[in-house]
Amino acid sequence: xxxxxxxxxxxxxxxxxxxxxxxxxxxxxxxxxxxxxxxxxxxxxxxxxxxxxxxxxxxxxxxxxxxxxxxxxxxxxxxxxxxxxxxxxxxxxxxxxxxxxxxxxxxxxxxxxxxxxxxxxxxxxxxxxxxxxxxxxxxxxxxxxxxxxxxxxxxxxxxxxxxxxxxxxxxxxxxxxxxxxxxxxxxxxxxxxxxxxxxxxxxxxxxxxxxxxxxxxxxxxxxxxxxxxxxxxxxxxxxxxxxxxxxxxxxxxxxxxxxxxxxxxxxxxxxxxxxxxxxxxxxxxxxxxxxxxxxxxxxxxxxxxxxxxxxxxxxxxxxxxxxxxx
Amino acid sequence: xxxxxxxxxxxxxxxxxxxxxxxxxxxxxxxxxxxxxxxxxxxxxxxxxxxxxxxxxxxxxxxxxxxxxxxxxxxxxxxxxxxxxxxxxxxxxxxxxxxxxxxxxxxxxxxxxxxxxxxxxxxxxxxxxxxxxxxxxxxxxxxxxxxxxxxxxxxxxxxxxxxxxxxxxxxxxxxxxxxxxxxxxxxxxxxxxxxxxxxxxxxxxxxxxxxxxxxxxxxxxxxxxxxxxxxxxxxxxxxxxxxxxxxxxxxxxxxxxxxxxxxxxxxxxxxxxxxxxxxxxxxxxxxxxxxxxxxxxxxxxxxxxxxxxxxxxxxxxxxxxxxxxxxxxxxxxxxxxxxxxxxxxxxxxxxxxxxxxxxxxxxxxxxxxxxxxxxxxxxxxxx
Ligand SMILES: Cc1ncc(C[n+]2csc(CCOP(=O)(O)OP(=O)(O)O)c2C)c(N)n1
Numbered sequence: 001x002x003x004x005x006x007x008x009x010x011x012x013x014x015x016x017x018x019x020x021x022x023x024x025x026x027x028x029x030x031x032x033x034x035x036x037x038x039x040x041x042x043x044x045x046x047x048x049x050x051x052x053x054x055x056x057x058x059x060x061x062x063x064x065x066x067x068x069x070x071x072x073x074x075x076x077x078x079x080x081x082x083x084x085x086x087x088x089x090x091x092x093x094x095x096x097x098x099x100x101x102x103x104x105x106x107x108x109x110x111x112x113x114x115x116x117x118x119x120x121x122x123x124x125x126x127x128x129x130x131x132x133x134x135x136x137x138x139x140x141x142x143x144x145x146x147x148x149x150x151x152x153x154x155x156x157x158x159x160x161x162x163x164x165x166x167x168x169x170x171x172x173x174x175x176x177x178x179x180x181x182x183x184x185x186x187x188x189x190x191x192x193x194x195x196x197x198x199x200x201x202x203x204x205x206x207x208x209x210x211x212x213x214x215x216x217x218x219x220x221x222x223x224x225x226x227x228x229x230x231x232x233x234x235x236x237x238x239x240x241x242x243x244x245x246x247x248x249x250x251x252x253x254x255x256x257x258x259x260x261x262x263x264x265x266x267x268x269x270x271x272x273x274x275x276x277x278x279x280x281x282x283x284x285x286x287x288x289x290x291x292x293x294x295x296x297x298x299x300x301x302x303x304x305x306x307x308x309x310x311x312x313x314x315x316x317x318x319x320x321x322x323x324x325x326x
Numbered sequence: 327x328x329x330x331x332x333x334x335x336x337x338x339x340x341x342x343x344x345x346x347x348x349x350x351x352x353x354x355x356x357x358x359x360x361x362x363x364x365x366x367x368x369x370x371x372x373x374x375x376x377x378x379x380x381x382x383x384x385x386x387x388x389x390x391x392x393x394x395x396x397x398x399x400x401x402x403x404x405x406x407x408x409x410x411x412x413x414x415x416x417x418x419x420x421x422x423x424x425x426x427x428x429x430x431x432x433x434x435x436x437x438x439x440x441x442x443x444x445x446x447x448x449x450x451x452x453x454x455x456x457x458x459x460x461x462x463x464x465x466x467x468x469x470x471x472x473x474x475x476x477x478x479x480x481x482x483x484x485x486x487x488x489x490x491x492x493x494x495x496x497x498x499x500x501x502x503x504x505x506x507x508x509x510x511x512x513x514x515x516x517x518x519x520x521x522x523x524x525x526x527x528x529x530x531x532x533x534x535x536x537x538x539x540x541x542x543x544x545x546x547x548x549x550x551x552x553x554x555x556x557x558x559x560x561x562x563x564x565x566x567x568x569x570x571x572x573x574x575x576x577x578x579x580x581x582x583x584x585x586x587x588x589x590x591x592x593x594x595x596x597x598x599x600x601x602x603x604x605x606x607x608x609x610x611x612x613x614x615x616x617x618x619x620x621x622x623x624x625x626x627x628x629x630x631x632x633x634x635x636x637x638x639x640x641x642x643x644x645x646x647x648x649x650x651x652x653x654x655x656x657x658x659x660x661x662x663x664x665x666x667x668x669x670x671x672x673x674x675x676x677x678x679x680x681x682x683x684x685x686x687x688x689x690x691x692x693x694x695x696x697x698x699x700x701x702x703x704x705x706x707x708x709x
Contacts, residue, residue, distance in 0.1 A: 053496060059526060064485055064519030071489020074474070075497070091515070098479045099486070102463070106475050109680035110467035143681050143689075167683035195687065242687035 003186045009042050009179040011153035012118075014187070015160035016043065016080065020050050026164060027072060028055045029065055030082030030118075039084055040120055040179055062092035069115050070100055078114045078164060086121040087130025093138075100169045101144030112167040116160075121149075122213045122263050123310055124177035126303040133300050134264035139171045140241040140273075147241040148194060149173035151215035153183040155198075155238060158191035166194070173240075175213035195239035197247035203233035206257035206323055209248055209274060211237040214261045214311060221316040232320065240270055248274060249281045256287035257323045261311050266294040288326035293319045356553060356567050357599060360574040363627040365635025373578040379642035385426060385573050386637060387651055389418040389630045392442040394655040395451045398662045399441075399458070403608045407666050408458045412439045416571070416603030419629030420536050422446060423576025424504065424598070427584055431472065431501040433494075435487035438476040439536075440506050447473040451658070452665040461672050481507055481514030484533060488520040491529035491587075502587040503531045504580070510541020512557070513549045521561040521593070530587035532580065533558075533595045536570060538602035543615040555597035563593045570600025571629040601627070674700065 006014065019026045028043055028050075034057040037044030047055035058065050062083060069079035083089045089096075096117065103113055123132030140147045146168050150156040156174070163170040192198070200215060201222045208218040215236045222232035233251050237243060252258045258278055260271035271292035278290055293311045301309050358373050377385075396414050403411040414421060417439070425446025428434065436443055444454055449471050456465040457476060464475035477483040487505030494501055511517055512535060524531050537554055539546055546554070558565030564586075568579040576598055583594035601624035605612050612621075637643040678693040 059519070059522045061515075061519040061522060063516055064488075064523050067482065067485025067516060067519065068489030068492060068523050071486040071491070072493045073489075074468070074486060075490045075493030077493055077496070094479065095482065095485065095516075099477075099482050103475070104683055105680045106462075106464035107468055107680075108462065108465060109683070111469065112683050146682070146686070168686075242689075244687070 001186055002188050003184050005182050006153045006157070006185045007180045007182045008150065008153050008156045008175070009040055011157040011185050012042050012160055012174065013044055013046070014185070015157045016046060017049070018187070019080070019161060019164045020046065020054060023078060023164075025077045026054075027077050027079045028082070029058050029069055029079050030056075031058060031060055031065075031084050033057060033082050038082055040176065042118070042120075042174070042179075043082065062088060062090075063095050066092040066095040066100065066115075066117065070095065070103070070113065073113050073115050074111060078116075080116040080118060080164060083117060083119045085131045086119055086133040086135055089117075089119055089135065096139070096145070096169075096171075097142050101142050104168070105144060113169050114164070114167050115169045116163045116172055117169070118172045118174060120176035120179075121173045122175050122177060123300060123306050124213065126306070128303070129300065132306065134262065134295065136171075136173055136240050137264055137269050140270065145169055145171055145241060146195070146239070147171045147173065148239045149175060149212035150238065151175060151178065151210075151212055151236050152181070154185045154189075157185045157187065158189070159194055159238070162191065162194040173212060178213055178216065181216070195242050195244060197238055197244035198236045199233065199247075199251070200236050201232065201234040203231040204255055205231045206259065206320055207233045207235060207248070207251040207255045208259050208261060208316065208320070209235045209237055210261040211240060211270075212263075214263060217311065217313060217316060218261055220313055221320065224313060224317060225320055230320070230324065237270075243270075243274065243277075245274075245277050245281065248278060252278055252282045253285040256285055258286070258290045259293060259316070259319045259323055260290065261293045261316055261319075262295075263310055264295055265297050266292045267297045269294055288323045291319045291323050356555075357569050358566060358575050358579050359569040359572050360578060361572045361632055361636055363571070363632050365632045365639060367636060370575070370578075373575065373582060375574050375578045375581075377574070379640075382633070382637060383643050383647060385422055385577070386630070386633050386643070387654075388422040388426065388442070388445060389573060389633065390651055391655060391658055392418050392422065392445050393630060394659055395445070395662055396441055398659040399455060400604070400608065402455075402663065402666050403458070408455060408608075409460050410458050410607055410609060412458075412607045413602075413604040414439050414441050416601045416624065416629070417536055417538055418442055419573035419633075420534075420570040420576050420598035420600045423573040424534050424580040424596070427577050427580035428504065429501065429584075431499070432584065433472045433474070433487075433490055433501065433503045435474045435483040435490070435503065435505045436476055437480065437483065437506050437508060437511070438478055439508075440476070443506065444473055447471040449473050452662055452669075455662070455666050456669065459666060459669055461669055481511040481516040483507070484511075484517050484520035485523070487531050488524045488529050491524065491531035491593075492527050494530055495528070495590075500588045501530070502584045503529075504534055504584070505531060506534050506536065508541060509535060509537040509539070509546045509549055509554060510544060511535075512554055521558070521563075521595075524593040525561045525563055528590065528592040530590070531593045532583040532587055533593060534580065535595065535597045536600055537597050538570075538600050540602055540606065540612075540616065542606045542610060543612075553597070555595055558595035563595065565595040565597065567597045567599055570598030571627045571632070573629055573633055600629075
């Protein structure tokens with residue numbers, strides 16, 4: 001067993017390194033991914049070791065990055081593309097949605113598109129506009145794409161391995177404000193399935209569902225609630241497409257209450273989907289309506305206001321209280 | 327070929343040129359031409375082809391059969407057998423000339439109108455009709471003929487071609503890639519981005535723009551202030567304008583661009599100057615935006631007629647050849663007609679097929695629900 005304590009960014013770096021060593025068809029592409037190692041240094045040192053032919057600094061053209069990655073995948077490569085920040089994926093959105101997501105089906109399954117698109121996402125780092133958004137629902141809504149987000153270093157490592165090995169396009173959302181959070185990574189472990197949710201904290205009074213950056217907040221909320229004698233279960237969804245509804249359902253049928261937490265705007269978000277499905281699946285088990293905590297239907301605010309916008313401990317606990325009050 | 331040569335290449339006057347009719351066409355210094363609209367063979371300083379009579383007849387056959395197929399598809403749309411058709415009428419030379427320049431191991435990224443190129447790749451024409459009939463969104467295996475699926479979102483495929491070409495270069499292979507697109511598509515960001523990527527990575531890709539003068543109702547002038555082939559210069563690779571109704575010139579120019587790509591010298595932009603003689607698609611009404619005289623003027627430059635004249639004048643083809651080709655055309659038309667009518671609607675469950683290579687829980691769930699819902703009708707009927 002090889003266990004290392006790694007920050008998330010480094011775990012992804014190690015994972016990319018391993019993938020490149022194992023499979024010569026794995027390529028890394030993006031803006032500044034070479035010498036600089038990416039603006040978050042996630043690809044640090046890879047170009048030095050694998051060369052410019054495999055860690056490719058691209059022109060500043062997101063549609064071009066994804067569009068050429070599609071062509072490379074058609075030629076048998078497995079490109080891992082870095083989009084520098086969440087708000088800059090939109091020039092590539094057309095290629096992702098109209099081409100990447102659909103080509104396998106259009107070819108009646110004859111071709112595969114093993115492309116991973118890495119997107120550092122979410123707020124909490126005091127950035128300027130377009131550097132703090134959570135557009136995951138826009139991708140999860142699209143048939144043909146898979147969407148995942150790790151919340152800790154071990155998942156960051158293993159989910160990247162699995163995303164690269166997947167023959168489907170995977171949008172891999174990296175919780176940028178957690179990049180420096182450390183946890184144990186066992187690089188010899190046998191990972192669970194990529195799209196399986198994980199129980200982070202077991203509890204019996206209420207279920208908190210989160211993914212990516214919000215898992216930590218929910219774990220803190222569960223701890224705070226425990227001090228008041230409330231037993232909160234925290235589920236890390238890990239995958240937004242597909243969603244492991246069986247795990248959510250099992251938890252809700254145990255606790256009777258569900259609060260979904262994410263940074264993205266609540267309106268039309270992952271929480272809406274989960275609330276709808278769970279009220280269908282577990283109507284008679286619910287003691288309270290499914291509540292959602294998330295961003296407002298407003299542009300991501302300037303940094304001085306992001307603490308108001310982002311769901312924090314208090315907003316999560318408030319929702320917990322409201323649910324328990326039914 | 328140097329970058330500088332792209333804008334100002336001036337062909338010297340042909341010594342072979344005899345008829346006065348050839349003069350007008352050759353006088354256009356921007357246009358590579360080897361066969362005038364009158365069927366006169368002319369010379370060009372940079373490009374030539376040396377074909378046997380049999381090869382010339384082959385090109386003629388390709389164009390005639392492609393036109394016949396296209397006409398049949400248009401008719402089938404009128405008869406309600408196809409939901410839509412995008413005709414290539416008038417663009418046969420551009421497609422057959424460039425298509426016949428390709429090697430088997432080259433890879434083609436078409437738009438939605440490249441029926442002639444598909445023909446050259448050996449894709450069964452009936453395969454092209456599935457998406458227009460509405461039974462699939464593509465439906466052929468791109469790797470079996472190195473001919474990618476038709477792409478509807480204009481310009482997108484130029485990036486796929488570029489990425490594929492980057493892969494070819496990485497593999498150390500000497501094949502080339504060709505991307506087809508229209509003059510309207512040249513305004514798309516993806517086309518500009520593919521020029522940038524292919525230039526900086528020196529990708530072995532040929533950009534083959536069929537400037538058929540119109541993007542639905544918008545003329546080329548609405549897309550650009552400079553001749554399209556000149557755009558290449560700004561990206562650092564050569565651009566060539568070829569007479570798109572001259573199958574020999576299209577063959578020669580494309581072959582040369584492909585060879586350049588194979589030699590590792592990077593991309594070339596070929597602008598095939600041609601004309602869409604029909605409507606944009608069967609849903610279009612060109613009488614609302616263009617004059618009949620324009621089409622008539624271009625009819626005089628018909629790509630098939632001029633090769634026919636040449637074949638006849640040179641004695642390269644006899645009556646029997648034309649007669650048997652006529653017969654072959656009719657057979658093709660009949661085959662296409664019958665194949666379309668026989669094309670079954672897809673199985674209902676196809677909605678849920680091939681969405682993901684590795685499966686997806688939601689798809690599995692919805693497939694099961696759909697199947698149960700369908701089965702509920704069967705139960706009802708049984709009672
Ligand atoms: C991105 C996008 N915008 C609009 C359309 C609708 N559309 C289909 S073909 C076309 C015109 C394309 O003209 P051009 O590129 O010159 O090619 P042509 O059809 O003339 O061969 C338009 C606007 C589309 N398919 N894709």
